[in-house]
Amino acid sequence: MCGPSVSEFAGMAGDWAAYIRMKNLCMIYDKVQDLQSARSTLGKHTPIPTRLAIPLLQAASNEDNEELQEMWASLIVSATDPENKFKLQKVHIGILAQAEPLDAMLLKRMFINSVSTGSDISISIHLPTTTRMLEVSEDEVRYSLENLLRLGCIAYANVIRPKQIDDAIETAKKYRSSGSEDLVYLLPNQSPPMTYRVTNIGRQLIKACCG
Numbered sequence: 001m002c003g004p005s006v007s008e009f010a011g012m013a014g015d016w017a018a019y020i021r022m023k024n025l026c027m028i029y030d031k032v033q034d035l036q037s038a039r040s041t042l043g044k045h046t047p048i049p050t051r052l053a054i055p056l057l058q059a060a061s062n063e064d065n066e067e068l069q070e071m072w073a074s075l076i077v078s079a080t081d082p083e084n085k086f087k088l089q090k091v092h093i094g095i096l097a098q099a100e101p102l103d104a105m106l107l108k109r110m111f112i113n114s115v116s117t118g119s120d121i122s123i124s125i126h127l128p129t130t131t132r133m134l135e136v137s138e139d140e141v142r143y144s145l146e147n148l149l150r151l152g153c154i155a156y157a158n159v160i161r162p163k164q165i166d167d168a169i170e171t172a173k174k175y176r177s178s179g180s181e182d183l184v185y186l187l188p189n190q191s192p193p194m195t196y197r198v199t200n201i202g203r204q205l206i207k208a209c210c211g
Helices: 003-038 050-060 065-080 091-096 101-117 127-134 138-151 163-175 201-209
Strands: 124-125 154-156 196-198
Touching: 003 050, 003 065, 003 138, 050 065, 050 091, 065 091, 065 101, 065 201, 091 201, 101 127, 101 138, 101 201, 127 138, 127 196, 138 154, 138 163, 138 196
Parallel strands: none
Antiparallel strands: 124 196, 154 196
């Protein structure tokens, strides 16, 4: 009795999902055209292998966030640019498919900060400052950092244990009392920032998706 109704509903849901995916792909395609035109590579491209093109299009078609759509478009342009040394792999597709907008924003900021400061080893994230800048909650930043860690885009760097922090503070006090200004120190009432480094795969992804 309910068979036809369920079938019709499933068919309508399938049509709606297909429409949304096609709409997303059309928006990404327009962004690809704009990027290729800006880079003077329109009409010049290296085809993406089928084994990568199919999962890429499937993943990209599910994305409706404009910032992430721009990253998908840039990834496609980087992968098809004959003069770009970037080599697309399944891992790049998998990471971007699982990234949230805040993940992309944080990773991009961390990468830019590491390049601008020349600090390839570590980037410090101070939660109160970061939440104010991005206008998000501390929990959202923590979730985003945990996801970036899970995806392998960032890793912990120079993790300081509590006892080491206490020792560093005592040493800083001694240096400060001696008039030395050469040491960067933490005051006792300051919480240490979380320190990370952008991994090679994280750098590759940002360069390909935001270059």
